[in-house]
Amino acid sequence: MRDKVLISPSILSADILDLGDDIRSISTADMVHIDVMDGNFVPNLTFGPNVVAAAKRASDLPLDVHLMVDNPDETYGLYLEAGADMLCFHYEAAKHAHRIVNAIHAAGAKACVALNPGTPVCALSSIISELDMVLIMTVDPGFGGQSFIPSSLDKLKDLEELCHSRGVAPRVEVDGGVSAKNVATVVAAGADVIVAGSAVFGDADRAAAIAAIRSAASVIDMEA
Ligand code: DX5
Ligand code: ZN
Numbered sequence: 001m002r003d004k005v006l007i008s009p010s011i012l013s014a015d016i017l018d019l020g021d022d023i024r025s026i027s028t029a030d031m032v033h034i035d036v037m038d039g040n041f042v043p044n045l046t047f048g049p050n051v052v053a054a055a056k057r058a059s060d061l062p063l064d065v066h067l068m069v070d071n072p073d074e075t076y077g078l079y080l081e082a083g084a085d086m087l088c089f090h091y092e093a094a095k096h097a098h099r100i101v102n103a104i105h106a107a108g109a110k111a112c113v114a115l116n117p118g119t120p121v122c123a124l125s126s127i128i129s130e131l132d133m134v135l136i137m138t139v140d141p142g143f144g145g146q147s148f149i150p151s152s153l154d155k156l157k158d159l160e161e162l163c164h165s166r167g168v169a170p171r172v173e174v175d176g177g178v179s180a181k182n183v184a185t186v187v188a189a190g191a192d193v194i195v196a197g198s199a200v201f202g203d204a205d206r207a208a209a210i211a212a213i214r215s216a217a218s219v220i221d222m223e224a
Contacts, residue, residue, distance in 0.1 A: 005187055005217040006030035007210050008064045008173070010197035011055070012046060013144045019051070023058045025206040031064040031086065033175070033195045036079070038069040041093050042142035049082040056083035064193075066114065066175065068141045069093060076100050080107040088112035088135050088173075091123050101130045112173065116141060117149050121158040128162055131170045133193065138186070139176030144197040148177030156189035180212040187217045 008031040014022035023032060034052055039045035055063055062085035069075060072089035073096055079087055080103075087104050091113050094100055104111040113124060114135035124134060136155055139146040156172065163169060173193035174186045183194055196213055203209035 013197035052082035
């Protein structure tokens with residue numbers, strides 16, 4: 001457990017035609033989560049590098065870019081150039097995960113690998129010590145507003161064991177179906193970066209929504 005749980009609102013649930021204002025409305029968060037979907041790895045199609053570059057101009061927060069794309073080996077560089085501070089790609093989509101992680105670090109950014117709900121944590125066994133963050137998908141990727149998959153809690157425990165056995169402590173991000181109602185449970189299971197799309201942008205008062213998630217998470221934070 002880290003000293004602080006970070007909140008990373010997903011702009012997938014923002015108003016795409018009012019994106020600048022929506023990004024500015026989450027200035028009390030810790031990162032901006034940008035879901036890049038290519039219509040192949042997942043059915044949905046969202047943002048590309050140009051939106052990442054525009055978000056960089058609109059916000060001082062670090063950009064937490066989540067690539068849900070086939071073959072990130074060919075496109076990760078575009079997102080680094082666009083200003084991604086944390087670049088996350090899917091284990092299931094990468095051909096050469098280790099090479100991508102090295103390239104992300106060489107560019108001065110932080111590297112994260114994401115796992116789908118159907119992918120076991122042991123897939124990260126050979127790369128875990130290279131990672132700044134692991135993203136545990138707590139819904140099947142592709143859409144906002146889905147329900148949290150309860151077995152994700154066991155996966156968070158598996159990840160904790162793997163990290164402990166290797167003596168490493170990457171950040172652990174959870175993504176999908178997380179809100180103030182269940183954030184304490186995921187933090188107790190080992191998560192310390194919370195993605196929240198509908199739970200933040202579904203509330204007209206974004207600062208209040210972020211504060212509610214932070215407060216619910218900090219109950220466990222203080223006990224740890
Ligand atoms: C889903 C995306 C998520 C999504 C989460 O594939 O990776 O980041 O925006 O949305 P909520 O918080 O509404 O489940
Ligand atoms: Zn995401």
